[in-house]
Amino acid sequence: MYFRQFFDPRTSAMSYLLAPAGGAAAVAVDPNPDPCQALLLQSLLAERGFELRMILLTHVHGDMLERLAHLYPAVPLVAGAPPDGGERYRAVAAGDTLLVAAEPIRVIATPGHTPFSVSYLWQDRLFCGDALELGGCGLAEGDICDPGRMYDSVVDRLFVLPDEVLVFPGHDVHGRTVSTIGEERQRNPFFLLRSRDAFMTAFRERQRPKPAGFRFDT
Structure with a gap:
């Protein structure tokens, strides 16, 4: 198995490249649509002798699909709700x-950050894209973000996975690039012992403009 994690210091965005063992097929998750990053x-991919078979997107912003289609003209794009x-x-x-090379990748619907966000197992x-933030909750995406659906996605679909x-x-x-389901379920302050209504209240409070120097960690 080959696995590589990428970090964009300008946006703090994470993307990933994975390839099953013993083959040349590879999959990218949320690749940066910037030409230099591409x-x-x-x-x-060329150095490793991999062929990019699919690009998996956990969610889509603006013209992201069109930009990726231009950068990777021969690679299928997979998303929760791409346009025709x-x-x-x-x-x-x-x-x-x-x-991918007989290796299964399971799709889990995790709406909330966007209406059609998905996660891949x-x-x-x-x-998980922005469905779950390590040590917190996912980033908001304007008016299309639904905190109630985000809570349901995390608690009912992600936290039921093995620890x-x-x-x-x-x-x-928060300076973290990996966690576990068990750790997030037990220690994530945004979800720990919180009801759905309490989570929605805390989420909305987090989204309100704060004065300079204010910290809201939970």
Whole structure:
């Protein structure tokens, strides 16, 4: 198995490259649509002898699909709700399974950050985008963010996974790049012993403008 984590210091965004053992097929998760970042990824693929079979997106912002389609013209794009775009785009939903060199990648619907956010479970690794922030809750996405659905996604769909599942987020917000389901379930202050209503209240408080120097950790 090959696994590589990428970090963009400008946006704190995390992206990933994974390849099953013994083959040349590879999958990218939430790759940066910046041309320079794409060049680095393509150089790594060539160096390793990998063929990029799919790009998995946990969520979509603005013209991200179009930009990725331009940078990776031969690679299918997978997302929760891509626009009509012919065979290049594949919409996935809860319960779908993607195969890469006979390795299954399970799709988990995790709406909240956006209405069609999804997470991907590959072996013991969960790629959750902004559905779950390590030590907190996912980043807001304007008016389309739904904290109630975010709570349901995390508590009812992610926290039911085994404790040992590794959690890889969409952003490095607190200086952490990996956690486990068990740790987040037991220690994440945004979800620990909180009801759905209490979570929504705390989430909305977090989104309100704060005075300079204010800290809101929980």
